[in-house]
Amino acid sequence: MSSSSTKPSPAQANQDADADDAETYKELYQRCTDMVSSWPSRQGLSYLQLFRHEKGWYNGITPFVGTMVADARFAARSSDIVVATLPKSGTTWIKALLYATMHRREHPAAAAADDDDHPFNSLGPHECVKFLEYQLYKADEAPDLDVLPDPRLFATHAPFELLPRAVVAAATSGCKVVYVCRDPKDNLVSLLQFVNKYNAQNGRELVAVDAAVGFFCDGVSPFGPYWEHVLGYWHAHLAHPERVLFFRYEEMKRDPAAHVRRLAEFVGIPFTSPEEDGGAVDAIVRLCSFDNMVGLEATKGGSTQLTTTNVPNSAFFRRGQVGDWANHLSPEMAQRIDAITVAKFAGSGLQVYTENKVPDLDNLPDPRLFTTHLPFKFLPRVVVSPAPAPRCKIVYGCHDPKDSQFMNKYIAGSSNGGGGERVFPVDATVDFCDGKIPSGPYWEHILIYWRVHQAAPEQMLFFRYEEMMLDLATHLRRLAEFTGVPFSSEEEDDGVVDAIVRLCSFDNMTGLEDRCHHRGLVCWFWSRLLSTEKTIFQSAN
Known part of the structure; x- marks a missing residue:
C-alpha cells in the first residue's frame, strides 16, 4: 500500500522504498504535508479542517500525514497487534482491555489498586497503546520502535486500505488487527459531543446536531465515511479471521468477559484454568470498566498528546451507553442514518446492532425461519453444534459464479441510488476471483455448505439456482419434504404447488404494492435469466 493508498506494482514499490530510504524523515514528512495540503478541504464533523483523500476518506492534515509516513516507514513484526477503530467507537476501552490482557501476568489486574507500578496508575490507555498517525509518526522526529519489546501494541483510526503496507502485507502471515465498530448513530453522537467539548473550551462555534448528521452521512468526519471504514475491516476479517478480529461495541457491552476471552485466544495467550478459577477475566473487566478508569489519577490529572493537541485523559471517557443516540437525534435523523446503513451493508453479512435491545426470538412461533449470508464457519455456534451436522x-442455495458476481454489483449499485452498473470493469472480476466480496470468497463459501450437505443430507438441503429455474415445482416439493411438511394428495390435486410457484414468481412479486411503493425493495427484484453474464461481462473478463 503506497502513501496515496493505491496498490503499487512490485517495481513501483521498490522505487518508493528506495526513495524513502534516500530522503530523511523530515523530508518525507514535509513531502507528505505538501501533498495533503494540495487536496480539497472543507469543514466537517471535527474541530479540524478536513482534507479529502483521493479515495474519498476525510481527516485533518496532521493525521493524514502521519498515516502516509507510517505507511512508508513502519516495519511490522509478526508479533505486533494493531487496534483499529473509528474515533469514538470504544477505542479507549479496547486499548485498556488489550493492554491488561497482554500484561496480566506481570501486572495482575486484581492487584492493580495496590500496585503502584501498574501502568494504569500513571498512564492512560492511549499512552499504553499509542496511535501510529496521531502519536508516533509526528513532525519532529522518527519514532524508534525497534527498541520496543514484543509483543508491540499499536493503534490506528485509519481505514484498512490506508494501513501501513507492512501491516497489510502481514495480513496472511504476520501481525494481527483487532477492530471494533459501533452503531453509527451512537458513534455520531459521541463524536459530536467530543468535538463540541473541544470547541467550547477553545471559544469556537459549536456544531449543530442537524449539521453533524449531514456531515456524517456525507462521510465528512475523521477517517469517514463510516460505512466504508467498517466494511473494509469486515471484509478483511472474513478473508483472514485468524489475523483480523472483528468486535461489535454493543456485544462487548453486553458480555465483556466473553470478549476478553476471545481477545486472549486471538492474541495467542488464552486464559489457563487456574486463571479462570482465580477470576482473572472478571478482574480485567473490572479494572478496565468506566467506573474504575475514571477514578484513576492518570485519568483525572493526566493528559495525552495527539498530533499538536494536548488532550486531558478525562476527555476520552464517556459512559458510552448503547442507544444513547435516542436522546439526541430526531426520528427523521435516525431513519436517514439507518437507511444508509441498510443500503451500504446489504449483502455483506454484517449487521450492526442499531437498537438498545436484543431481539426477543423466544416469542416467535415454531417453526422459526431465519436467513443469513454468512459462511458456514461463522454461523452461530448453537446452529452448527454438534459437528458435523447442524x-x-x-437450506442453501448457490448461483453460477458469473451471474452471482453481476448480481452483487447490480444490487449494490441500486441500493446506492446508481441504478446498478451494466458493464463490469476488469478489476471487479479480479476482486471477485480474489474473494474480495461480501461473505466471500465465493468458492469456499459454497464448498463448506456442500460438504456439510454430503455429511448430513437430512439436515442440509443444497439447491442450485439454475436447476430451480428449470423446474421450480420439483424443487418446491423437495423443500416441503425436507422441512417435514410434504404436500398431500389433496394439495397436489388442488394445484397448491403450482399456486406457490406463481405466487413467488418474478412477474407476480414485482407487481405487489410493497415492492412498487417501498424504494428499499426495488433492488431485490431483477429478471435473472440464465447465463446473464454473457450479455454483461466485457470480453476482457
Missing part, C-alpha cells in the same frame, strides 16, 4: 435444518 442442530437445526439449513
